[in-house]
Structures are given as C-alpha cells and as structure tokens.
Amino acid sequence: MLDLKGLHFRAAFFREVRSFFDSHAFLEVDTPIRQPLVIPEQNISHIPSSDCFLQSSPELYMKRLLAIGGCEQIYQVCRCFRYGERGRLHLEEFVMLEWYRKDADYIELMRDCEQLIRFLCVTLTNHSFPLNVDQPWEYLTVGDAFTKYSSLSAGEALQRDCFDELLVEDVEPQLGRTCPTFLYDYPLELASLARQKREEPELAERFELYIEGVELANGFSELTDPKIQRERFLAEYSAMGCGHQTMPEQFLTSLGQLDEAAGIAMGLDRLLMLFAGSSNLQEIVPFPPEELDM
Amino acid sequence: MFAASDLRKGLKIQIDGAPYIITHFEFSKPGKGQALYRCKLRNMINGNQQSQTYRSNEKFEKPALSERKMQYLYNQGDEYHFMDTESYEQTFITAEQLGDNIKFLQDNMELAVLFFDEKPIDVTLPIFVNLVVTIAEPWAKGDTSGNDTKPVTVDSGYMLQVPPFVVEGDKIQIDTRTGAYVTRVKE
Numbered sequence: 001m002l003d004l005k006g007l008h009f010r011a012a013f014f015r016e017v018r019s020f021f022d023s024h025a026f027l028e029v030d031t032p033i034r035q036p037l038v039i040p041e042q043n044i045s046h047i048p049s050s051d052c053f054l055q056s057s058p059e060l061y062m063k064r065l066l067a068i069g070g071c072e073q074i075y076q077v078c079r080c081f082r083y084g085e086r087g088r089l090h091l092e093e094f095v096m097l098e099w100y101r102k103d104a105d106y107i108e109l110m111r112d113c114e115q116l117i118r119f120l121c122v123t124l125t126n127h128s129f130p131l132n133v134d135q136p137w138e139y140l141t142v143g144d145a146f147t148k149y150s151s152l153s154a155g156e157a158l159q160r161d162c163f164d165e166l167l168v169e170d171v172e173p174q175l176g177r178t179c180p181t182f183l184y185d186y187p188l189e190l191a192s193l194a195r196q197k198r199e200e201p202e203l204a205e206r207f208e209l210y211i212e213g214v215e216l217a218n219g220f221s222e223l224t225d226p227k228i229q230r231e232r233f234l235a236e237y238s239a240m241g242c243g244h245q246t247m248p249e250q251f252l253t254s255l256g257q258l259d260e261a262a263g264i265a266m267g268l269d270r271l272l273m274l275f276a277g278s279s280n281l282q283e284i285v286p287f288p289p290e291e292l293d294m
Numbered sequence: 295m296f297a298a299s300d301l302r303k304g305l306k307i308q309i310d311g312a313p314y315i316i317t318h319f320e321f322s323k324p325g326k327g328q329a330l331y332r333c334k335l336r337n338m339i340n341g342n343q344q345s346q347t348y349r350s351n352e353k354f355e356k357p358a359l360s361e362r363k364m365q366y367l368y369n370q371g372d373e374y375h376f377m378d379t380e381s382y383e384q385t386f387i388t389a390e391q392l393g394d395n396i397k398f399l400q401d402n403m404e405l406a407v408l409f410f411d412e413k414p415i416d417v418t419l420p421i422f423v424n425l426v427v428t429i430a431e432p433w434a435k436g437d438t439s440g441n442d443t444k445p446v447t448v449d450s451g452y453m454l455q456v457p458p459f460v461v462e463g464d465k466i467q468i469d470t471r472t473g474a475y476v477t478r479v480k481e
Contacts, residue, residue, distance in 0.1 A: 043328045084299055084329065084350075087321030164327040165347050172324065190326060208325050218325050 002286045006276070009126070010284065013272045014077065016123045017097060020116050021075040026099060029074045031061035037248055040236040041192065045083035047092070054081035057265055058098055059193070060251050063222065066100050066261055067254040075099035077268065086289065088280045089214060091269060100263040105195075105221040106205045109264045110139075110182050113209050113217060117180065120275065128277025130212050131179055138181040145183055149174045158187055175210035183208045192232050194220030209266075212279075216271055219264030226252040296354040298331045306338070306357055309346075313338040313357035313410050322347075338408075339415050341393070357410060361418070364407045366399050374399065376407055376414070387414050397452035398423045398470045419470040424479050425449055430462045 002010065018028065034052040039060060046053040058076055065071045080096040101108060118133050146154040150170040157163040175181040184207035188196055191204030205221035223229055230252055237245040273284045282288035296307055303319045318334035331348040338357075364376040364385075373386040374396070387407070389396060391414075398419055406418040425448035443455040448466070456475045460466060467476040 041326070043323070043326060085321070085323060090321055090323065164324055164330060167324045167327065168322045168330055168332070169347065186325075192326065215325060 001291060002284065006284065007286065009124075009276060010272060010286070012124060013120070013275060014095075014268070016120055017077065017116070017268065019123070020119045021099065024073075024115075026073045026075045027071055029062065029065055029071070029076050030078065031055075031058045031065070031076065033079060035060070037246055039192075039248060039251075040233055040240060040242065040245075042236060042240050047081045047083045056080055056082050057096060059263060059265065060248060062098055062100050063258070063261070063263065064251060064254045066102055066263075067256075067258040071100075072102050073100070088282070089270060091281055091285065091289070094281075095268040097266040097268045097271075098263065100222075100261060102261050103259065104262045105260065106184070106207055106219055106262050109219040109262050110184070110207060110209075112264070113182075113219075113266075114180075117271075120271075124275060127275040129275050130277070131176070133180060135179055137179050138176075140175070140181055140183055141185045142183055142187065143185065145171050145175070154187060158189065163187075163190070172210065172215065173213045176212050176214070181210045183210060191220060191223075192236060193223055193229070195223045211274055214270055214274065215267075216274075217264055217266035220262065222258065222261040222263055224255055224258040224261060226255045229255055296356060298329075298348050298350045298352045298354075301331045301333060301348065301354075306359060307335075307354040308357040309335070309354075313359060313415070317343070339391070339410065360409050361406045362409065364405065366401065366403045366405065368401065369399075376405075376417075379404065385414050387417065391415060392417065394473070395419055395470075397450055397473065398425070398468065399450055400425060421470060422467050422476060423470055424465050424467050425452070427456075427460060427462055427464045427466060430456075430460060430464075432461070 021028065033055050034049050035055050036052050038046050038053045038056065044056045046056055057080055058078055062074060062076060065074055075098065077095060077097050079093060081093050083092060085092055099112065114137055121129055121133055143154050146152065146157060150166045152160065152166060157166045175183060185197065185203045186206040188202055188204045191206045194204040194206040197203040197205050207219055208215055209217040230247060233247060234245060269281050269285060273281055276284050278284050301316060301319060303316055305316045307314055314335040314337055316333050317336050320332045322330040322332055329350045333346050333348065334343065335346060336343050363379050365379050367375045367377055369375065372389040374389065374392055375384055375386045377384045395417055400423060405420060407414050408416040408418065427446045428449050429447040431444060444458050445453055446456050446460060447453050454468065454473060454475055456466060460478060465479040465481060467479050469476050
C-alpha cells in the first residue's frame with residue numbers, strides 16, 4: 001500500500017497535470033467508461049462488464065466531442081482497462097491522460113508534451129525526475145532509430161514479422177537516456193487511426209514519447225476520412241479473424257465533420273513513476289494488484 | 295501445458311526436450327504492438343543461459359521433474375552416488391552437474407535429488423550443514439593485524455573464513471546458500 005507521503009505526491013501530481021491543461025484553455029471532459037462497442041484492435045483484450053466492455057481508451061467519444069460537440073481543445077484523466085497486461089510497466093487498470101486539439105497535427109502534440117513535462121518539473125516539489133528537460137529533446141524517426149540501433153531496417157523488420165521484438169529488444173532501451181526522445185513517423189501499417197503522411201505516403205503521422213526507455217505516450221495526427229477509417233477497421237477485423245464486423249457508425253459519421261485534429265494518450269501512472277524516481281508501477285499505485293482481497 | 299501468459303520468474307518449462315527455469319521475466323507491449331514475454335532462461339541440465347522473447351500464442355510443455363529424498367553415499371572419481379532412502383535404489387550424479395554443491399556434501403547426508411525424465415540432474419542441499427574443521431592455523435594471541443577472520447578447511451575440502459577462535463576439530467555450521475560461516479556447533 002502506498003504510504004501517506006506517496007499518496008500526497010500522487011494527489012499533487014494529478015492536480016498539477018490538470019492545472020497545466022486548465023491554464024492552457026483545455027476543457028476537461030468525461031466520457032462513458034462502459035462502452036457497448038469497442039473498436040477492433042488486434043493487440044488489446046477488453047474486459048467485459050455485463051453487456052458492455054470497460055474502455056481501453058476514451059478516444060472514440062473524445063473525437064466525437066471534438067467533431068460535433070463544438071470543442072476546440074479537450075482533455076480527460078480517466079481509468080482504462082486492458083486484460084492480461086501485468087508487469088513492472090503494466091497494470092490491467094491504469095490512469096490515462098488523453099488530449100485532443102482541433103486544427104492541429106502531431107508536431108503540436110509533441111510541443112504540448114515538452115511543455116507539460118517542463119511544467120511538472122517546475123511545479124512538483126520533491127520530485128526525482130531522472131532527466132534534465134531544459135535542453136532540446138531528441139526527435140528520431142522510426143526509420144533512423146532502426147538503422148541506428150537494430151540489425152534490420154524498419155521495413156525489413158516488418159517484412160520478417162519481427163518489428164515488435166526488435167523495437168522492444170534493440171531500440172526502446174536506447175531511447176530517452178540523456179533527454180526525452182520522440183520516436184516518430186511510424187510505418188503506415190502500424191497506425192490504425194493515424195493520418196497518412198502527405199510527403200511520404202508509406203508513413204503515418206504518429207509518434208511515441210520515451211523517457212529512460214519507458215514508453216509514455218502515443219499520439220498522432222487524426223485520420224479524419226471516414227471511408228479510409230472504415231477500411232482500416234475492416235482490415236483489423238479480418239486480421240483478428242473476427243466474424244462479426246460491427247462498425248461504430250456514429251463515430252464514423254461524426255469523423256466526417258472533423259477537418260484536421262490531433263490526439264494523444266499518455267500513461268499517467270508511468271509518468272508519475274518517473275517523477276517519483278521509481279522504476280516499477282506497483283510502487284506508485286495506492287494498491288498494487290497483489291494487495292487486493294481475493 | 296503453459297500459455298505465454300503463465301510465464302513468470304521461477305517457472306520451469308521445457309524447450310527442445312530440456313528443462314529450463316525462468317531466471318528473469320518482463321512483460322512488454324510496445325505502443326500499439328503485440329504483447330511480448332521476455333525471458334532469461336537457464337538450462338537445468340547444463341546450466342547454459344539464454345534470452346528468449348515469446349508471443350502470446352506460444353505454448354510450453356511442463357518438464358517432467360520430480361524430487362526424491364536420498365542419502366549421499368560416496369564418490370568414485372567424478373561420480374557421486376546417492377541412495378533412495380525408501381526403495382534403496384542407487385544412482386549417481388556427475389561432479390559437473392553438482393557444481394558448487396560438492397563443497398558441502400557429507401557422507402550419509404540426506405538431501406533432495408531432482409529428476410528429469412527419471413534422470414537425476416541436481417540436488418537441493420539442506421540450508422545449513424555442519425562440517426568438521428580439518429585444517430586451521432592456531433590463533434596467535436595479541437595478533438594486532440586487525441584481521442577478525444582466518445581461513446580454515448573443512449572435511450569436505452571446502453575453504454572458508456571463520457572467526458579466529460575456531461580450532462581444528464571444531465564442528466561449524468555453514469549456510470549452503472552463501473557458503474558462509476554461521477556458528478560453532480557444540481556437542
């Protein structure tokens with residue numbers, strides 16, 4: 001169980017995160033945690049809740065607020081759930097921070113990340129953040145990262161079906177060691193909801209933020225073409241071998257109303273872990289899973 | 295059978311017909327990628343270490359491991375002979391397989407022998423063993439060198455550091471996990 005000092009630090013951390021977004025004119029929103037339909041994602045197992053699923057991310061409903069709710073900039077701090085994800089850096093129930101900007105792209109989100117973390121480094125007292133964030137941060141494309149750190153290029157790794165393995169074993173441990181690293185421009189096939197890069201159509205405008213080898217956030221310029229989004233969902237359904245292919249029709253319709261937008265999901269427990277000087281999520285949550293009554 | 299989601303530190307699995315123990319485990323899931331189960335494994339027969347990354351659809355056989363209570367009898371060259379205390383069946387384990395455990399073996403000592411597919415592969419020693427000091431330098435009174443330990447040899451041939459008051463013929467207790475002196479045993 002987290003001690004009183006830890007609880008105070010955790011509370012201050014969430015307070016300062018909210019204060020950052022509030023002071024930057026983001027509207028705090030909340031969306032349904034129980035969702036009757038979840039979008040197809042091969043690598044996420046949802047936890048059922050009677051006739052619904054617990055959300056793995058609030059992105060569908062946040063994008064609807066952006067598309068037809070009249071919102072310009074929104075954020076949410078909420079619980080998300082992913083079955084079977086347990087470890088030093090994984091909790092089945094965790095706190096997600098998501099924020100979305102209308103008329104913006106992934107570059108602006110990276111700037112937001114820099115500002116947020118610099119803000120927290122100043123406002124949080126007694127933190128143990130491992131890096132100096134004042135110097136310029138590293139921007140590294142996925143292609144360059146594989147060339148630099150791995151035995152295969154990103155393209156070859158995809159072809160030989162070992163992209164995830166090489167990313168985890170060779171690339172990730174090298175990222176965010178002297179300053180935070182943005183790993184960006186992912187192969188298009190690894191971006192279900194991200195927009196294709198205009199100048200380089202084989203890439204998607206997607207990025208991840210790494211600090212001390214820990215992946216903290218996944219953001220992208222939103223794909224706002226409902227037709228392409230429908231095709232990607234169908235492709236995901238077939239890759240999953242799914243017979244039923246129910247589409248989130250209201251989401252797809254509202255997507256058509258959205259011109260340009262960008263959104264990002266950040267694992268707040270992991271960010272808090274880094275500020276607390278820990279390397280294990282179990283040490284910074286009030287109750288780690290093994291301390292729950294069974 | 296074990297699924298990838300069963301993998302954890304300490305679990306024993308079978309790979310290519312050999313038993314392995316997981317010595318280090320980490321769950322990974324990069325970005326929107328798939329779940330990966332990263333393991334460091336030790337071959338329980340030859341001690342070789344290796345790293346492996348598994349995907350969630352992989353399955354693992356449970357190695358046929360069993361433990362039997364046995365008594366250490368004697369060694370003949372590199373072969374160390376043990377007897378099942380219930381069936382009186384005898385078997386031997388090589389010095390290589392016993393590794394550092396040899397240092398703490400004593401005639402008639404009772405211990406657990408680990409079998410894989412009916413072949414003995416390892417022993418589990420008692421945590422504490424009592425061995426007799428066979429060689430010890432006398433402690434020079436007034437020694438001002440500041441040393442608060444001295445080396446001795448026990449009847450299994452093992453050498454260790456003990457407090458200066460231990461003399462030849464003393465029986466001392468040793469922690470087999472660390473190989474360190476615990477206390478002098480009075481009888």
